[in-house]
Amino acid sequence: MAQVISIHSFRGGTGKSNLTANIATAVASQGKRVAIVDTDIQSPGIHVLFGLDEEDFTHSLNDYLWDKCSAKDAAYDVTAQVITGSGTPANISGTVYLVPSSLKAGEIAKILREGYDVGLLNDGFHDLIDQLDLDYLFIDTHPGLNEETLLSIAISDRMVIILRPDRQDFLGTAVTLEVAQKLDVPDITLLVNKAPDIYPRETLIDKVQSQYGVPVGGLFYENDEMLQLASGGIFWLHHPDHAFSQEVHTVARQLLAAE
């Protein structure tokens, strides 16, 4: 059975899109077939990490929700676009698909104004799983708790919540967890990102785990290489030996083990 995994954070800029792209690609590098759906309809962006721009796609998630195309038509095989730091193809043994969200202002406005049927989005996800023979479907989301994020929480088998070691993130994560529990999410994992290197790893993990009673699946330190890459690619392929990259693979292995 394919798993639907949604990635959330209460506040913006925690690293959702970068971690989603990195973890999904790491899972694909283990021979798995994965898709990433950009459900951040208000502020799409994850396609940038795969070197795509607006002209590279004719269909988007919006078109599917307006019945202009099938879900599969809006899924782009980006495996060949996944490149290493030296610009050569990464030779991923699995497959990575991306379903982008529209970048046209009018289309963003229309979907936010009119809404869409929850069942239709869910059916689209399952069409993708069936027709693309997926092992994993990752959902990148808009930060905070709006109607769209609530629904991606409601339809996922597993939820990953990303937080920074910051008081505002801590408060927001508690709220997000409360909502996730109300929506009966079967499995929840926390990822701590952008940790300043003054914090010892075990201390921080223990602190977060005991605060929320939810397992911490990974801890990522803030680093200059990530800032320099500036969402210009998949980090672990640019810096394979970096501690951040090793942690990406650790999280990917956990997902694979939970299959």
Next chain:
Amino acid sequence: MSHPAHGDPPAPRQQQSAGAGPKTMTDLLLLADPERTLVNWLVRQRGASIAEIAVHLGTEPTLVQALLDDLIAAGFVTVDLTSDPAVFKPNLISRKPRTVPDQLWKALD
């Protein structure tokens, strides 16, 4: 409490006879248990028959019917009578369409 009118032509998605739906995710969050748990489960299942729901809940089908009738009346669930057995589906929308045209949105169209 309104019962689904058997024999009525099935209405298309989002236009069921029960006037209260579709509901939003926020409405779902505010729903009490055990209704909320059932709708959550129906969302993940993408619909189920009475028999399947009864097995899942470990309850009598007649009790399940009563629970579903309430949810249909409240607008959270629709029933697809074209399939046999009938399939109960969540009736949720990401947002309620705005009734008043908004100048900003209009300007962007």
